[in-house]
Amino acid sequence: MQRSAQDKSKAKDLDAIKAEALNLDDDDENGAPASQETDQCGEIDGVEVITDARTSIKGFRRRRPAAGTLVVCPASVLRQWARELDEKVTDDAHLSVLIYHGGSRTKKPAELAKYDVVLTTYAIVTNEVPKQALVEEDDDDQKNGERFGISSDFSSSKKRKKPSLSKRGKKGRTGFDADDFDPNCGTLAKVSWFRVILDEAQTIKNHRTQVARACCSLRAKRRWCLSGTPIQNAIDELFSYFRFLRYDPYAEYKSFCSQIKFPIAINSINGYKKLQAILRAIMLRRTKGTVIDGEPIINLPPKTIQLKKVAFSSEERAFYNKLEAESRSQFKAYAAAGTVKQNYANILLMLLRLRQACDHPKLVKRESYNSVGRASSEMAKKLPKEMVENLLKQLETSLVTCSVCDDVPEDAVVTMCGHVFCNQCVSDYLTGEDNTCPTPGCREQLGPEAVYSKAALKKCVTGDVNGDPSSLSEFDEKSIMENEYSSSKIRTAIEILESCCKSKDTYLESDILVQFNGDSSNLGERDSELQPKGPIKAIVFSQWTGMLNLVERALNQSGFRYERLDGTMSLAARDRAVKEFNTNPEVTVMLMSLKAGNLGLNMVAASHVILLDLWWNPTTEDQAIDRAHRIGQTRAVTVSRLTVKDTVEDRIIALQEDKRNMVASAFGEDQSGGTASRLTVEDLRYLFNL
Numbered sequence: 063m064q065r066s067a068q069d070k071s072k073a074k075d076l077d078a079i080k081a082e083a084l085n086l087d088d089d090d091e092n093g094a095p096a097s098q099e100t101d102q103c104g105e106i107d108g109v110e111v112i113t114d115a116r117t118s119i120k121g122f123r124r125r126r127p128a129a130g131t132l133v134v135c136p137a138s139v140l141r142q143w144a145r146e147l148d149e150k151v152t153d154d155a156h157l158s159v160l161i162y163h164g165g166s167r168t169k170k171p172a173e174l175a176k177y178d179v180v181l182t183t184y185a186i187v188t189n190e191v192p193k194q195a196l197v198e199e200d201d202d203d204q205k206n207g208e209r210f211g212i213s214s215d216f217s218s219s220k221k222r223k224k225p226s227l228s229k230r231g232k233k234g235r236t237g238f239d240a241d242d243f244d245p246n247c248g249t250l251a252k253v254s255w256f257r258v259i260l261d262e263a264q265t266i267k268n269h270r271t272q273v274a275r276a277c278c279s280l281r282a283k284r285r286w287c288l289s290g291t292p293i294q295n296a297i298d299e300l301f302s303y304f305r306f307l308r309y310d311p312y313a314e315y316k317s318f319c320s321q322i323k324f325p326i327a328i329n330s331i332n333g334y335k336k337l338q339a340i341l342r343a344i345m346l347r348r349t350k351g352t353v354i355d356g357e358p359i360i361n362l363p364p365k366t367i368q369l370k371k372v373a374f375s376s377e378e379r380a381f382y383n384k385l386e387a388e389s390r391s392q393f394k395a396y397a398a399a400g401t402v403k404q405n406y407a408n409i410l411l412m413l414l415r416l417r418q419a420c421d422h423p424k425l426v427k428r429e430s431y432n433s434v435g436r437a438s439s440e441m442a443k444k445l446p447k448e449m450v451e452n453l454l455k456q457l458e459t460s461l462v463t464c465s466v467c468d469d470v471p472e473d474a475v476v477t478m479c480g481h482v483f484c485n486q487c488v489s490d491y492l493t494g495e496d497n498t499c500p501t502p503g504c505r506e507q508l509g510p511e512a513v514y515s516k517a518a519l520k521k522c523v524t525g526d527v528n529g530d531p532s533s534l535s536e537f538d539e540k541s542i543m544e545n546e547y548s549s550s551k552i553r554t555a556i557e558i559l560e561s562c563c564k565s566k567d568t569y570l571e572s573d574i575l576v577q578f579n580g581d582s583s584n585l586g587e588r589d590s591e592l593q594p595k596g597p598i599k600a601i602v603f604s605q606w607t608g609m610l611n612l613v614e615r616a617l618n619q620s621g622f623r624y625e626r627l628d629g630t631m632s633l634a635a636r637d638r639a640v641k642e643f644n645t646n647p648e649v650t651v652m653l654m655s656l657k658a659g660n661l662g663l664n665m666v667a668a669s670h671v672i673l674l675d676l677w678w679n680p681t682t683e684d685q686a687i688d689r690a691h692r693i694g695q696t697r698a699v700t701v702s703r704l705t706v707k708d709t710v711e712d713r714i715i716a717l718q719e720d721k722r723n724m725v726a727s728a729f730g731e732d733q734s735g736g737t738a739s740r741l742t743v744e745d746l747r748y749l750f751n752l
Contacts, residue, residue, distance in 0.1 A: 129171075129253045130178040134277065135261035136661050137163075137183045138627070141637045143261070144181060162186065162250070163633070171252040182250065184265050184273050185491055189498045190248020191276040255282040260306065262661045263287035264294060269302035269315075271465060272500050278306045290688065291681035293725045297326055297337070300728075309344055334727045347729060365691045367701045369715075372550045374706055382419045382709060385426065386751070389416060393750045402743050407463065409746055414472065416710045421609045421675055422549040441511040442522045454519040456480055465501045473607060475513050479506035486607070486629025486657050488513060551704050552616050555602060555672050558702055559622065562670050563598055563650040597647045598697075600670035603686050605656040609674060613653060623648045627663075628655035643667060656686055665689040669697035674704055676711050680718040681725065713749050 135143055144161055151157045162174070162182040174180055258280050260266065266274035287303050300322070304312040311317040322340065326333030341347075352359040374382060389412040396402045396409065418425035442450060457476045464471045466487035473485035481501045491497050491508050499506045604610050607628050617624050623646075625639040636658075643652045644667040652668065656677060668690045677683055683703070691699040705711040 129175040129180065129255050131180070131257040131259060132250070132253075132255045132280070132282070133179060133181050133259045133261060134184055134187050135181065136265065137185065137633055138636055138658055138661060139261065139663060140181055140183055140633060142640075142664060147179060167249075169249055171249055174249060174253050184277070185500075186248075187250060187280065188273045188276045188500055189491075191251040191279045192247050250280070253281070255280065257284040257286065258282035259286040259288060261288045263289040263303060263306075264291050264299070266302045266306060267294060267299035269305060273466070274302050274306075278302075291679075291685055291725075293728055294679040294681050295721070297323055297724075297728060300337075307344060312340065330727065337728055341729070360693060362691060362693070363695055363698045365687070365699045365701065367687075367703065369703050369705065370554065371707050372554050372704055374550055374709075378419075378423065378550060381423045382416075382706075385419050386416055386710070389413075390750045390752065393746065393752070397743075397747075402746065413710065413746075413749055417675060417714075418606065418609075420706045420709050420711050421551055421604070421606065422612055424612065425606055425608050442514055442518050445522075447523075450519055450522050453478075453480070453514055454516065454523060457482060457514075457516045457519065472605065473515070475515050476519075477506065477508060477514075478512045479504050484629075484657070485515065486655060489630045549612065550706070551674055552613055554704055555613065555674060555702075556616050556620055558670070558672060559600055559602075559617075559651060560620065562700070563600055563622070596667075597650055598670065599643070599650045599652070599668040600672060601652045601654055601659075601665055601668045601686075601690060602672045602674065603654050603656050603659065604674040605677060606675070607655060610653045610655065613674070617651060617653075622651050624651035624653060625649055626653040627659050628653075629658035631658075640665070654686075654689075656682065659686065659689065661685060663689050664692065664694065666692060666694040666696075669695070669699050671699065671701045672704065673702070676703070676705065676714045676718070678714070678717070678721075680722055710749055710751075713751065717745060717749070 133143055140161060140163060144159060147157065147159050157179065158177045159179045159181065160174070160177040162168075162180050163186060167186075168174065258277075260277060266277050268274060285307050287306065292303065293299055301312070301315060301318045303309075304318060307313070312322065322333070322337055325336060348359055350360060350362060392412060393402075393409060396405045402409065415426050445453075453476050457474055464484045464487050465481065466483060471482050471484045471487075474482055475485050475488060476482050477488070477499055479499055479501070481499055481504060483500075488500075488508070491500055497508045498504075499508055602610075602613060604613070607630065610626065610628065614624070614626070625643045627636050627639045631639070639652070640663060643649050644665070652665065656675075671687050671690050673683055673686065687699075687701050691701075705715065
């Protein structure tokens with residue numbers, strides 16, 4: 063089969079960097095502990111891994127008949143990994159691939175050892191692999207935590223001993239250690255892997271979470287971390303990667319703090335210079351602007367980012383102003399009492415409500431009666447009244463963060479064991495045989511009938527599914543609540559979609575240019591070369607499923623064909639939605655949850671991206687944009703970031719820049735020497751406009 067000019071150009075781009083990745087993995091064999099790869103170029107990281115797995119597995123088999131490469135990835139990209147392996151590996155390689163997922167997955171370690179590549183998810187690893195104990199150094203450092211930006215509010219205070227590494231079992235012919243694993247652990251833990259690869263490795267950024275400790279416990283000869291956003295909030299996140307990679311001495315928390323973290327806090331410029339030297343030994347980092355031998359590492363169409371300021375309607379403005387005044391007053395009360403840190407989660411919840419009010423007042427007014435809530439409402443009625451009240455109280459007063467994403471829970475649900483999660487985060491743990499609660503130390507089994515939303519519990523107690531009374535009661539509820547077009551953001555999003563997806567023009571013209579990625583001097587030449595074909599499509603992102611519900615109604619009224627992807631959907635449903643969007647010319651819009659859809663997915667069928675709300679970490683938004691602006695894209699990409707004037711969103715944008723400076727300083731891409739971590743008291747004052 064003859065390849066097109068575009069395919070040949072793409073192959074050239076990829077061939078230019080494969081050798082570098084192979085050399086990095088060879089270095090692992092020669093003494094370096096492991097490797098971390100940070101790419102912003104779409105499928106480059108996956109292609110390199112596929113290349114390395116194909117070239118090294120033969121030599122590995124000669125040494126021992128053990129398991130090959132284990133790829134751990136988010137559930138949303140599990141099948142994409144399988145497709146990429148199928149498309150990019152020739153039949154001559156005879157590469158065998160197994161998707162290890164679902165209730166019918168094998169229980170035999172010897173079966174896993176038969177495959178060159180095994181694909182699985184973070185949820186499966188968390189459920190099957192015994193967790194490394196929290197290191198005692200973590201507890202020793204708590205006394206200095208607040209000084210250096212570490213939260214001690216939600217960490218475990220229970221000290222545990224480190225597991226002994228002195229005993230080694232003899233490796234059997236099937237490729238796993240017969241005497242060195244817990245007989246009660248899952249199949250993944252009973253295999254000695256040649257290589258373990260963490261895709262979207264920022265999933266383990268918090269080393270205290272169960273998923274991070276489970277991944278670190280996997281047995282492997284070589285270890286890779288793949289991430290386009292290795293640092294999102296704080297330098298502290300690097301420790302989790304170092305521990306997984308066995309990068310001594312920094313894999314010990316005391317050494318990490320004394321040699322990296324504390325020096326940065328004391329003198330950021332010198333501290334970051336030392337960190338850059340430490341990272342160079344194990345990290346291969348490429349951005350879209352990276353040049354090799356004088357040539358760009360990858361050639362992509364230009365990207366335009368518009369920061370579009372939306373004006374509230376008079377009703378929305380009145381609602382928001384009152385909510386902000388009440389929140390500001392509450393924060394002042396905490397500050398006056400000296401209890402800001404003790405009420406950190408409550409303050410984040412107030413900020414969450416302000417951010418939601420920028421999207422639609424309905425998100426603040428009513429609790430989401432989500433699919434989990436509907437599935438469990440009948441079961442909740444069978445619970446003793448006292449238990450229902452206790453679970454409801456846990457949802458209403460809990461000051462914990464979600465154990466999966468380490469953020470304040472959004473669309474919060476509570477389990478029978480009393481733990482609170484984001485609805486989307488816990489959804490991956492509700493299917494399969496090993497559906498264990500992901501909270502560290504908890505082994506309770508989960509299921510759709512044992513996870514409750516606030517709406518489901520409140521309905522059992524009072525028969526009312528509405529949230530608590532809010533200041534909305536002073537306004538005309540009919541005018542602001544019943545029609546989704548009362549949201550200025552939704553109205554603006556529909557206008558953008560009307561202008562691009564229903565237009566016959568190839569590109570959306572805009573005179574609001576905030577950021578441009580590419581050389582404008584040859585834009586006309588590049589456009590003539592690309593000659594894109596097919597319908598123009600768009601992705602609409604929001605972090606709240608309730609907002610996606612409202613946008614759905616607006617799309618239906620406007621006559622758009624669309625698909626949807628969020629964390630509550632099964633893997634099969636997600637895969638079907640992606641395929642339909644990419645292949646059906648009648649489907650022009652994809653609604654995506656920022657949590658479920660910002661990682662790994664290839665959505666180059668879209669050339670427009672709309673971000674309905676801001677995320678604390680700009681890197682999360684960057685990941686979402688890269689679903690469209692990646693290898694394989696043939697059109698110029700236009701991104702619209704919708705924000706509301708004179709709201710908390712203005713101040714979030716300023717804080718995002720601080721985080722960008724911190725990340726740039728860590729990788730030597732900026733000389734500002736900026737620092738950032740969890741929100742400080744001064745940050746909170748700023749966000750409340752005090």
